[in-house]
Amino acid sequence: MEYLIIVLQLIVGLSILNVWLVQYNKATRWRGGDATTIVEEFRAYGLPDWSVYVVGAIKTVLALLLLAAIWYPVLRFPAAIGLAAMLAGSVLMHLKISDPLIKSFPAALFLMMCLIIAFVPENAVLN
Template sequence: MELIGYGIIALKIIVSISILNVWLLQKNKATKWRGGTAKTIFEEFEVYGFSKQFCYIIGTLKVALALILLISIQLDALTLIGSLGLSLLLFGSILAHIKIKDIWYKSFPAFLFIVLNLIIAYSAF
Protein backbone atom coordinates (compact mmCIF):
# COMPACT_ATOMS: atom_id res chain seq x y z
CA MET A 1 0.00 0.00 0.00
CA GLU A 2 1.19 3.50 -0.84
CA LEU A 3 1.73 6.25 1.69
CA ILE A 4 -1.43 7.99 0.40
CA GLY A 5 -3.44 4.86 1.18
CA TYR A 6 -2.22 4.89 4.77
CA GLY A 7 -3.05 8.60 4.99
CA ILE A 8 -6.62 7.93 3.85
CA ILE A 9 -6.96 5.15 6.43
CA ALA A 10 -5.71 7.58 9.09
CA LEU A 11 -8.28 10.17 7.96
CA LYS A 12 -11.07 7.59 8.09
CA ILE A 13 -10.08 6.67 11.64
CA ILE A 14 -9.73 10.31 12.77
CA VAL A 15 -13.10 11.34 11.31
CA SER A 16 -14.94 8.25 12.54
CA ILE A 17 -13.56 8.29 16.07
CA SER A 18 -14.20 12.04 16.35
CA ILE A 19 -17.85 11.68 15.29
CA LEU A 20 -18.35 8.69 17.60
CA ASN A 21 -16.74 10.63 20.46
CA VAL A 22 -19.07 13.61 20.02
CA TRP A 23 -22.23 11.55 19.73
CA LEU A 24 -21.52 8.72 22.19
CA LEU A 25 -19.07 10.02 24.81
CA GLN A 26 -19.36 13.83 24.81
CA LYS A 27 -23.10 14.24 24.12
CA ASN A 28 -23.85 15.35 27.69
CA LYS A 29 -20.77 17.54 28.12
CA ALA A 30 -20.35 21.24 27.41
CA THR A 31 -17.83 22.23 24.75
CA LYS A 32 -16.94 25.54 23.15
CA TRP A 33 -18.26 24.17 19.83
CA ARG A 34 -21.90 23.73 20.90
CA GLY A 35 -24.44 26.01 19.28
CA GLY A 36 -25.60 29.05 21.22
CA THR A 37 -25.16 28.50 24.95
CA ALA A 38 -26.07 24.80 24.86
CA LYS A 39 -24.33 22.49 27.32
CA THR A 40 -25.47 19.16 25.83
CA ILE A 41 -26.21 17.88 22.36
CA PHE A 42 -29.94 17.83 23.18
CA GLU A 43 -29.82 21.47 24.29
CA GLU A 44 -27.91 22.31 21.12
CA PHE A 45 -30.66 20.88 18.92
CA GLU A 46 -33.20 22.79 21.00
CA VAL A 47 -31.25 26.03 20.38
CA TYR A 48 -31.42 25.30 16.64
CA GLY A 49 -35.19 24.85 16.90
CA PHE A 50 -35.10 21.09 16.33
CA SER A 51 -36.89 18.38 18.29
CA LYS A 52 -35.31 15.75 20.49
CA GLN A 53 -36.53 13.12 18.02
CA PHE A 54 -34.65 14.90 15.21
CA CYS A 55 -31.54 14.85 17.41
CA TYR A 56 -31.91 11.07 17.77
CA ILE A 57 -32.33 10.67 14.00
CA ILE A 58 -29.27 12.78 13.18
CA GLY A 59 -27.26 11.08 15.93
CA THR A 60 -28.17 7.63 14.66
CA LEU A 61 -27.26 8.61 11.11
CA LYS A 62 -23.93 10.14 12.15
CA VAL A 63 -22.98 7.12 14.28
CA ALA A 64 -23.99 4.71 11.52
CA LEU A 65 -22.08 6.66 8.86
CA ALA A 66 -19.01 6.90 11.12
CA LEU A 67 -19.12 3.12 11.57
CA ILE A 68 -19.57 2.66 7.81
CA LEU A 69 -16.52 4.86 7.27
CA LEU A 70 -14.52 2.66 9.66
CA ILE A 71 -15.73 -0.50 7.92
CA SER A 72 -14.72 1.07 4.59
CA ILE A 73 -11.10 0.58 5.63
CA GLN A 74 -11.69 -3.08 4.73
CA LEU A 75 -14.57 -2.65 2.26
CA ASP A 76 -13.65 0.21 -0.07
CA ALA A 77 -17.09 0.15 -1.70
CA LEU A 78 -18.51 1.80 1.45
CA THR A 79 -16.16 4.79 1.35
CA LEU A 80 -18.42 7.12 -0.62
CA ILE A 81 -21.50 6.28 1.46
CA GLY A 82 -19.69 7.06 4.72
CA SER A 83 -17.73 10.10 3.62
CA LEU A 84 -20.37 11.84 1.49
CA GLY A 85 -23.15 11.00 3.95
CA LEU A 86 -21.19 12.57 6.79
CA SER A 87 -20.31 15.56 4.60
CA LEU A 88 -24.00 16.19 3.94
CA LEU A 89 -24.91 16.00 7.63
CA LEU A 90 -21.98 18.20 8.60
CA PHE A 91 -23.07 20.77 6.03
CA GLY A 92 -26.42 20.75 7.81
CA SER A 93 -24.55 21.46 11.05
CA ILE A 94 -22.97 24.53 9.51
CA LEU A 95 -26.36 25.73 8.28
CA ALA A 96 -27.78 25.28 11.80
CA HIS A 97 -24.96 27.43 13.24
CA ILE A 98 -25.63 30.08 10.59
CA LYS A 99 -29.38 29.94 11.33
CA ILE A 100 -28.83 31.02 14.94
CA LYS A 101 -26.04 33.44 14.01
CA ASP A 102 -23.38 31.59 15.99
CA ILE A 103 -19.84 32.88 16.14
CA TRP A 104 -18.03 31.52 13.06
CA TYR A 105 -15.55 29.37 14.97
CA LYS A 106 -18.33 27.13 16.29
CA SER A 107 -18.79 25.88 12.71
CA PHE A 108 -15.09 25.16 12.28
CA PRO A 109 -15.15 21.47 13.33
CA ALA A 110 -17.97 20.72 10.89
CA PHE A 111 -16.12 22.58 8.12
CA LEU A 112 -12.85 20.76 8.87
CA PHE A 113 -14.54 17.36 8.85
CA ILE A 114 -16.32 18.16 5.58
CA VAL A 115 -12.92 18.89 4.03
CA LEU A 116 -11.47 15.65 5.43
CA ASN A 117 -14.49 13.67 4.21
CA LEU A 118 -14.20 15.18 0.73
CA ILE A 119 -10.53 14.18 0.62
CA ILE A 120 -11.58 10.66 1.62
CA ALA A 121 -14.34 10.64 -1.03
CA TYR A 122 -11.93 11.90 -3.70
CA SER A 123 -9.57 9.05 -2.90
CA ALA A 124 -12.32 6.56 -3.74
CA PHE A 125 -12.34 7.58 -7.40
Protein backbone atom coordinates in the same frame (compact mmCIF):
# COMPACT_ATOMS: atom_id res chain seq x y z
CA MET B 1 -1.97 8.46 -0.27
CA GLU B 2 -3.71 5.29 0.85
CA TYR B 3 -2.39 5.76 4.38
CA LEU B 4 -3.47 9.40 4.47
CA ILE B 5 -7.02 8.40 3.54
CA ILE B 6 -7.02 5.73 6.27
CA VAL B 7 -5.77 8.27 8.82
CA LEU B 8 -8.54 10.69 7.79
CA GLN B 9 -11.12 7.90 8.07
CA LEU B 10 -9.89 7.13 11.59
CA ILE B 11 -9.88 10.79 12.63
CA VAL B 12 -13.37 11.51 11.28
CA GLY B 13 -14.97 8.22 12.30
CA LEU B 14 -13.61 8.17 15.84
CA SER B 15 -14.30 11.89 16.36
CA ILE B 16 -17.93 11.55 15.30
CA LEU B 17 -18.36 8.53 17.59
CA ASN B 18 -16.73 10.50 20.42
CA VAL B 19 -19.16 13.41 19.98
CA TRP B 20 -22.27 11.23 19.84
CA LEU B 21 -21.37 8.45 22.28
CA VAL B 22 -18.93 9.97 24.81
CA GLN B 23 -19.35 13.77 24.79
CA TYR B 24 -23.14 13.62 24.29
CA ASN B 25 -24.06 15.36 27.56
CA LYS B 26 -20.88 17.33 28.07
CA ALA B 27 -20.36 21.01 27.44
CA THR B 28 -17.83 21.89 24.76
CA ARG B 29 -16.81 25.19 23.22
CA TRP B 30 -18.22 23.99 19.88
CA ARG B 31 -21.87 23.62 20.94
CA GLY B 32 -24.34 25.88 19.16
CA GLY B 33 -25.71 28.89 20.99
CA ASP B 34 -25.32 28.60 24.77
CA ALA B 35 -26.02 24.86 24.80
CA THR B 36 -24.21 22.52 27.16
CA THR B 37 -25.61 19.24 25.74
CA ILE B 38 -26.56 17.98 22.31
CA VAL B 39 -30.27 18.16 23.14
CA GLU B 40 -29.90 21.81 24.18
CA GLU B 41 -27.89 22.46 21.02
CA PHE B 42 -30.66 21.11 18.79
CA ARG B 43 -33.19 23.23 20.70
CA ALA B 44 -30.97 26.28 20.07
CA TYR B 45 -31.20 25.46 16.35
CA GLY B 46 -34.98 25.32 16.62
CA LEU B 47 -35.11 21.58 15.94
CA PRO B 48 -37.43 19.13 17.72
CA ASP B 49 -36.00 16.82 20.40
CA TRP B 50 -36.65 13.70 18.30
CA SER B 51 -34.30 15.02 15.60
CA VAL B 52 -31.35 14.59 17.98
CA TYR B 53 -31.88 10.83 17.95
CA VAL B 54 -32.40 10.62 14.18
CA VAL B 55 -29.29 12.71 13.42
CA GLY B 56 -27.30 10.88 16.09
CA ALA B 57 -28.24 7.48 14.69
CA ILE B 58 -27.41 8.53 11.13
CA LYS B 59 -24.05 10.06 12.09
CA THR B 60 -23.13 7.07 14.28
CA VAL B 61 -23.96 4.55 11.54
CA LEU B 62 -22.08 6.57 8.92
CA ALA B 63 -19.05 6.91 11.22
CA LEU B 64 -19.03 3.14 11.77
CA LEU B 65 -19.32 2.57 8.02
CA LEU B 66 -16.44 4.98 7.40
CA LEU B 67 -14.30 2.96 9.82
CA ALA B 68 -15.44 -0.33 8.27
CA ALA B 69 -14.46 1.09 4.88
CA ILE B 70 -10.82 0.71 5.90
CA TRP B 71 -11.34 -3.03 5.32
CA TYR B 72 -14.30 -2.80 2.91
CA PRO B 73 -13.43 0.01 0.48
CA VAL B 74 -16.81 -0.16 -1.28
CA LEU B 75 -18.26 1.61 1.79
CA ARG B 76 -15.84 4.53 1.63
CA PHE B 77 -17.60 6.80 -0.85
CA PRO B 78 -21.19 6.46 0.47
CA ALA B 79 -20.09 6.81 4.10
CA ALA B 80 -17.90 9.85 3.38
CA ILE B 81 -20.56 11.57 1.24
CA GLY B 82 -23.27 10.84 3.80
CA LEU B 83 -21.17 12.31 6.60
CA ALA B 84 -20.22 15.28 4.42
CA ALA B 85 -23.92 16.03 3.90
CA MET B 86 -24.64 15.75 7.62
CA LEU B 87 -21.65 17.95 8.48
CA ALA B 88 -22.74 20.56 5.92
CA GLY B 89 -26.04 20.61 7.80
CA SER B 90 -24.14 21.17 11.05
CA VAL B 91 -22.30 24.15 9.58
CA LEU B 92 -25.58 25.58 8.27
CA MET B 93 -27.21 25.25 11.70
CA HIS B 94 -24.38 27.27 13.27
CA LEU B 95 -24.84 29.92 10.58
CA LYS B 96 -28.63 29.88 11.06
CA ILE B 97 -28.32 31.00 14.67
CA SER B 98 -25.44 33.41 13.97
CA ASP B 99 -22.88 31.51 16.02
CA PRO B 100 -19.33 32.83 15.79
CA LEU B 101 -17.59 31.08 12.88
CA ILE B 102 -15.17 29.34 15.24
CA LYS B 103 -18.05 27.21 16.59
CA SER B 104 -18.55 25.63 13.18
CA PHE B 105 -14.83 24.95 12.72
CA PRO B 106 -14.87 21.22 13.69
CA ALA B 107 -17.85 20.49 11.43
CA ALA B 108 -16.28 22.41 8.54
CA LEU B 109 -12.92 20.67 9.04
CA PHE B 110 -14.50 17.20 9.13
CA LEU B 111 -16.61 18.14 6.09
CA MET B 112 -13.41 18.91 4.17
CA MET B 113 -11.84 15.65 5.36
CA CYS B 114 -14.90 13.70 4.20
CA LEU B 115 -14.71 15.30 0.76
CA ILE B 116 -11.03 14.32 0.53
CA ILE B 117 -11.90 10.77 1.61
CA ALA B 118 -14.70 10.60 -0.96
CA PHE B 119 -13.02 12.17 -3.97
CA VAL B 120 -9.25 11.67 -3.75
CA PRO B 121 -8.35 8.29 -5.24
CA GLU B 122 -6.34 6.05 -2.93
CA ASN B 123 -3.70 5.61 -5.61
CA ALA B 124 -3.29 9.37 -6.22
CA VAL B 125 0.27 10.62 -6.13
CA LEU B 126 1.13 13.97 -4.57
CA ASN B 127 3.63 15.93 -6.67
